[in-house]
Amino acid sequence: KKNDMQLKFCVQALKELKKTKYSNIAYPFLSPVDPVKLGIPHYPKVIKNPMDISTIEKKLNNAEYNHADEFEADVRLMFRNCYTFNGPESDVYIMGRALEKIFDEKWAE
Numbered sequence: 001k002k003n004d005m006q007l008k009f010c011v012q013a014l015k016e017l018k019k020t021k022y023s024n025i026a027y028p029f030l031s032p033v034d035p036v037k038l039g040i041p042h043y044p045k046v047i048k049n050p051m052d053i054s055t056i057e058k059k060l061n062n063a064e065y066n067h068a069d070e071f072e073a074d075v076r077l078m079f080r081n082c083y084t085f086n087g088p089e090s091d092v093y094i095m096g097r098a099l100e101k102i103f104d105e106k107w108a109e
């Protein structure tokens, strides 16, 4: 069915971001931001809707996305959170931009 085919694209795109060859730029995005571990207790005040690859994968596996657009919105939310919180010169911001470019290329395939 059309829906299934689109969700297969989502699975493929997420798999791409998790590839070992991207781990040096993907690691800040693989699991939920831990404000305590990172020493940023104000994070939850700044970012109201945290999102990360493991959470997106869980939602995908629990069939929580009815349409590929909803999946893409969570991916964009994850990167937007990164750009909101981390200044444009920061390493994590630059890593986010690099990983989003990889997502864009895979998503446009």
Ligand SMILES: Cc1ccc(Nc2c(-c3ccc(O)cc3)nc3c(C)cccn23)cc1
Pocket: 027, 028, 029, 033, 038, 039, 040, 047, 081, 082, 083, 085, 086, 092
């Ligand atoms: C004092 C300070 C400043 C910046 C950060 N950013 C940051 C983030 C981060 C990712 C996504 C996001 O939406 C927000 C933050 N992830 C990290 C990691 C894994 C290591 C080091 C820094 N990291 C951490 C501590």
